[in-house]
Structures are given as C-alpha cells and as structure tokens.
Amino acid sequence: MSETKIPYKIYLDESEIPRQWYNMRADMKVKPAPLMNPGTHKKLAAEELAPIFCEELVKQELDDTTAYFPIPEEILDFYKMYRPSPLIRAYYLEKKLGTPAKIYYKFEGNNTSGSHKLNSAIAQAYYAKKQGLKGVTTETGAGQWGTALSMACSYFDLDCKVYMVKVSYEQKPFRREVMRTYGATVTPSPSETTEVGRKILAAHPGTTGSLGCAISEAVEVAVSNDGYRYVLGSVLNQVLLHQSVIGLETKAALDKYGVKPDIIIGCAGGGSNLGGLIAPFMGEKLRGEKDYRIIAVEPASCPSFTRGKFAYDFCDTGMICPLAKMYTLGCDFIPSPNHAGGLRFHGMSTTLSQLYHDGYMEACAVEQTSVFEAAEMFARVEGILPAPESSHAIKVAIDEALKCKETGEDKTIVFGLTGTGYFDMVAYEKFHDGLMTDQIPTDEELEASFAKLPHIEE
C-alpha cells in the first residue's frame, strides 16, 4: 500500500480488539526462573500464592506453556470504553527532525487513568469479582496504578483500598481525588490501619513513606481481611500477559498497512508496558519467524538492565514478597528523590530479564534532563504532553531517528507512549526552572547494594 495513505492516527475497529492475550513465556526456550519462597528458598507453589492473589491470576502467573488466554467478554466490554487505542504516525515529529525514518507510537494515555495500567487493572478486578471477593488492596506511588484500579473496581462494584506513599498523598492531591471520584479508599502510608504501619510509625515518626512500606500494608490488609486479595500493577507475568493487548493491537494496525517495524522501543520500570508492547513481535522473534531490534529504555538513575545483576532478589523492600530471578539493583536500592519520572523499581520483570539475558533485546539508560528535553519537543510538535516515564522511549526514538538522518536509512521505528503527563507538571516546572539535575548512582553505591543480595542456590 502506498506510503501516503497511512493516516495520522490508525484506529482499529471495535471488532478488531484482540480477543486473546499472548503469553511470551510459551515460546521461550529458556523459561524465566521460578518464583521462590522467601523463607524456604524453594519454588513457590500455587497454594502459597492463593492467600495473597486471586486464584485465576495465580494460574496465569505460573503458566509458562499456554500461548494464548481468551479475554473474558466482561473485560472486552470494558476495553471498548477506551480501546482500541490509536497507533499514531509521528508525521509532525519526523518533519521536525528532518529524518527519513518512519516513526509510529502506540498511545495508551487517552483514558482517565492516563496510562496503560488500566489494561491489567480491569483484568485483575474481573478475576477478583469472579472469585466472589469483596475487594482488593494495592499500593500506589505516583498514583497511575491506583487510579486505574479504582476505575476497574468501580466498574465491577468491588471495594478498593489503596495505600498511597504519604509524600505522594500530600504532594499529589489531584490523583488522590481522581481515585476518590471512583469510590476508592485512599490511605496515606505508613498508616495506623495496619500492624506494619504502626510499627514503622513508631520507629520513624514523621516518615513520608516508601513504596516498599505501602506494599507491606496493602498485603497485610489483603491477607488479614476475609474476601480481599492483593493486586499489583507491574513486574508480574500476569500483568505482562494482560498488557499484551497493546502489542497485539499495534501489530494488527501495522499489518493492516503492510508495515514491518525495524526497531521497537519501550520504557522499562517493572516491565509492564514494554512487555506488553513487544509481546507479539518477540513471539515472532522467539519462533524465528521475523527479526526486530527491541530496545528497553531505563533511567540512568535506576539502571536495572544496564548496571544491575541477574540474580534472585526480593521484589519489595520489606522482603515479604516472593524472590524472583531478575536484573536488580538490590531491593534496598532507592533512586535519587530528584528523579522525576516513575520507573523507580529496583528490579525488572523476570520474563524480560530472561529475554535480555538471552540476547533477545537491548537496553539503554538515559538521563532525565535529556528525557525532558525530548518530552517538551514532542509535546510541541505532536500535541501530546507525555508522562515522564513514556518520555524515556521518546528520547531514544528520537536518537534512532537522528541516526537514520545521518545514514539516510528510512527505518521504521515504533515506540510505546504509555501515558500523559497532566499530573506530572511539578517535574516539568522543575525542568522549566532549570532545577532538574541528573543523579546517577556510583559504582560504589551499586556494589554496596549488590552485597546485600540474598544467597540462593539455584
């Protein structure tokens, strides 16, 4: 089909929303290493996860052989609220850069949660409802995941208890109000509502909290209340499975116009967006059908792939969650508070970690001032104000497009634009006022963190 016929925005029809999620693990020759019990250092059994997670989600979490999972009708009904999301041809950006490269981005920000998180939130809420639960608990930092989960729970009339890191609760009252609009209970963490919260408050009066602490509170409430389970918005295999809807739609839209990408780029924090975007493309690569360059972009302030160790580690700071083999900076590692975007997780999805280890994808780390420069340029030419997280992918897409300009190659670049930055204007303000700096951990800091990794015999 002729190049000029590709519209600015490719919208699939409602009937083209994927009806199955794709599980990359099924096509991996080397499977991700299993989760381990943090106490016994033995492979976790489904029964051990059942008190924390919903039954159906435990099955999805542990299944590394089933390639396709049908998406239940009830979830498809909800997907119609905001999906298919557009695949946008970045004509304005290409023109601005003067590059022969063809740039596309899959935009997941056109929903009230402001990001792709809703794709998994609605799935997790659905399985909780199906199991007859009363509600779910979770933690949230910046608030995107909490917002998505609130929307999903409201749809299925489930109770939703969100533990929000206290500093964010106070500094991001708008996100909190969006969650309240959807009927969620939002508690600043650490709080007096849990044993672990009271302990932390007693030990550190006046603490502004951490994600690790909020996770511990959310898990405690789930485990100690009848009819509640805990849900998580990234890192987990089940989340990557649900997020595969992003990549499946992207591929369907490109196939419609006969376009094959050369380079696929996504930002990587815990891996939910990247794992979702690349899923069907990685499937083809794993099966040896096609080849793609796949690039994970992480912040230089939290460089799990590029400077981390591939080892078993705790998923949470509180060391109560399972051990996972992944690229990690050590579960005590905390990126500089000056770091503006999300992508602050010390580890990485076990699936993506294995794929990176086995050479199926590349990774690079970028500094945040350059990320915000890219974000502002993108906002001006493409008209979408990107989230700081998403802007990591924008930065590298621009870099690759500029390489094409030098070499004269007309490569096709696809990147994931995971969300909008409307609730991140404090970071933009810092950038505009010249107060943003780059904070990169030293080798000594990382070595000290690695020294605390648990010793696990595999």
Next chain:
Amino acid sequence: MSETKIPYKIYLDESEIPRQWYNMRADMKVKPAPLMNPGTHKKLAAEELAPIFCEELVKQELDDTTAYFPIPEEILDFYKMYRPSPLIRAYYLEKKLGTPAKIYYKFEGNNTSGSHKLNSAIAQAYYAKKQGLKGVTTETGAGQWGTALSMACSYFDLDCKVYMVKVSYEQKPFRREVMRTYGATVTPSPSETTEVGRKILAAHPGTTGSLGCAISEAVEVAVSNDGYRYVLGSVLNQVLLHQSVIGLETKAALDKYGVKPDIIIGCAGGGSNLGGLIAPFMGEKLRGEKDYRIIAVEPASCPSFTRGKFAYDFCDTGMICPLAKMYTLGCDFIPSPNHAGGLRFHGMSTTLSQLYHDGYMEACAVEQTSVFEAAEMFARVEGILPAPESSHAIKVAIDEALKCKETGEDKTIVFGLTGTGYFDMVAYEKFHDGLMTDQIPTDEELEASFAKLPHIEE
C-alpha cells in the same frame, strides 16, 4: 441500519474532517444585532476592530451572509493531530439509568488543552501568522483557553503572551506549566507590565485579579506592541464559526448510521461549545428542513439566558470592549467565588442570544452540587472524568433520559462533552468533602446589576 451495529465510539476517517466551517448567521432571518462602539454607540466598522483583531478574523466576525468558509489546509493539517474527535454512544450510562433513550456525546477532551478550545485557537493563530504578526495576547482564567492558544502558537511559531488571573496563576500552577511547556509567557494579572495593571495594583494592592482586568491588560499589550493582536476564546461570532467543526463532525457521524437526534444539549458560558455543536442542526431548523429540541444549560449561579436581560452591554468588566446585544446579567455581575466550573461569563454570544430570543432554542439552569453528582456518576460508568463545565450538559442529558424512562420513549439525545476535569480536582475534592454549596443570585442582586446596563438607542 440495525441498532446493534452502532459501536461504542464512532470515529470518522481523517478524510472526513469537515473542510468548511458553517456560519449559522447566514441562515438566520433575524440577524444578531451589530456590535457597537462603546464610546459613540454607533455600529462598529471593520477599521475600528483592525487594531485589536487580525484582519481575516474581523471579516469572519462581521460576515452574517456567507454560509460556508473553507478551512485553510494549514488548519486542517493541525486538526489531524486530534480530530476527528469521537462521537461516543453512552451504552454504559444508558444501562446504568435503565432508560430506553439513546444517548450520544461528542467528546472534545482528548487533546492536551483538554477541551474544544483548540478548534478556534489554531484558526486564530493561523490568521495571525498569515498576516505576518509576531504574536498574540490573551487572557485566561482557569487556563483551558490559554493552554489551547499556547499549543496553537507553538505550532505556527508565534509569540504568545497570556495574562492569567492571579488567583488562578497561584492556585493552578499545573495549567501554567502546560502553557510554559508550549513556550508561552504567562503573567499573573494584574501585573506591572501594563499601564492598566499598574493602576489597578496601585488602587488595590494585594488584589488577586479578575478576568475583566486580565482582558484589559491583554488588549493594552496587543494595541501598544507592533505586530501583536488580541485573541479571545469564546463569545465572538468567529469563535462559533470555528467551533462549528464540532457539530459538522457530529452530524456526519450520526448520518453515517442514519441517526437523527431528538434533543441536542450543550453547556453555555460564552457559547463557543454550544454554538459549535448545534451549528449544522440549527441550520436545518432555520431553513425549515428538520426540527430539533436544542437546550442550553447554564449554571444557576450565572444564569444569563434564564434570568438575564436581552440588551446591549459591555463584553468586559473594564468596559473597553465593544457593546453587544445579548442576554446579560450586567457586566459588573460576578458569580459566587464558590462556583466551581467555568461558565462564569456575565453575557452570551450575540448569535445564540438572538436564536434564543426568537424561540429556536431552550435554556435551563442547574445547580452545581447536582452537576457534580452527575459528573461523578458519569465518570464511574463512562470512564471519562468530565470537566465541571461539560458536566452541566451531562446533568440535563441524564434528566432527559430519565424522563424517557418514565414515558417509555426511546428518544435520541446528543450532548457535548467539551473537556476533561484533570485540572479541576480541587472542585471535585470540595464535592467529595461535602463542602460544595449552591450559590444562586437573588432577584435584588440581579436588579441592581441590570440598573447599571448602558442606555443604548437601537
């Protein structure tokens, strides 16, 4: 076509973006009364407007005979960034209400300005660029118009000076940062940068400003700087003309599925959204081709249509702008500060005023607590967090749908969802905390305001 085939979201193709704006005035038997010079009380000539507004826009403002204006290619190129906007079938809302009514809404919030304002901002920026100007000035209250204009000016590389009411500048720093992201200069008003600003500051030290004062500053800067003109985001005929793209797309989408609306509902502040949404439908009504019930919804706290006088009045508090014949509460009227949404303008588009006066449309006023109740219900079932302004239309659409439930009629209702509420969470917080009240002006207050209306011989 069978009812069940209508998708949740109707997206027109890019090629179906309207290529002409429609000017309702051309089909009006009784034309809107002309603007008058505030000093001489004589009909304003184009030359008198030229120092303030761009030439081409003055022509559009005064032309009440040309029905269609071609949309320049450069503007169409920009429209492709975010148009066509979706027409959404409110299946979730219908189900929640249990109504036989069929509800559709045209959603203009999926762009970074967060509202329909961008449709006119890009047109006004284009004509400024075409005239070879250096830049434009404007005022902004809540910041939606300022954001839209910043985006448009960035696209055409025009300087953009925004005077933002000081209280909003301080309380809505996020909106300000979005404007800065697009390169605009945002000055809190009143400021030391203008003569009028200095005078006001001297007379009222510590004032937090008003829209009227910000207009005066923006106009002064436009008139006293070479290569600058002033632009305005509502009320004007030219703005309604540009906004007709909303209604034209809505009609095209409905026609595609053979749907004829019975009731069309829009919120009304200055009239830009309502005038745009109803344009082609009103055209049919004016030409006697079809009939529609058209309802303007205004806040009970600022009820221009339902309790105002149809008379000549100043468009601004500073009394420097032209006199317009419109439904007005008096240019000194200031709605209660407790009023949360936009829609605070004391007057109304002259075109819509004449149409209302001649019986072509209805109007109703709603109280803000009931508006926020409707907004929250809508957010929960339809997944879009609406702006307070848009929620006025939601409230009445719900009321009409519930009437259908009583009578069993399956009327087709279309309303305008002008924007998202991401930057209005302070108002939602007030609502959640039970601190929102309804503030309705007394008859005595209105009479006192009417007594100050200028005496004009027509």
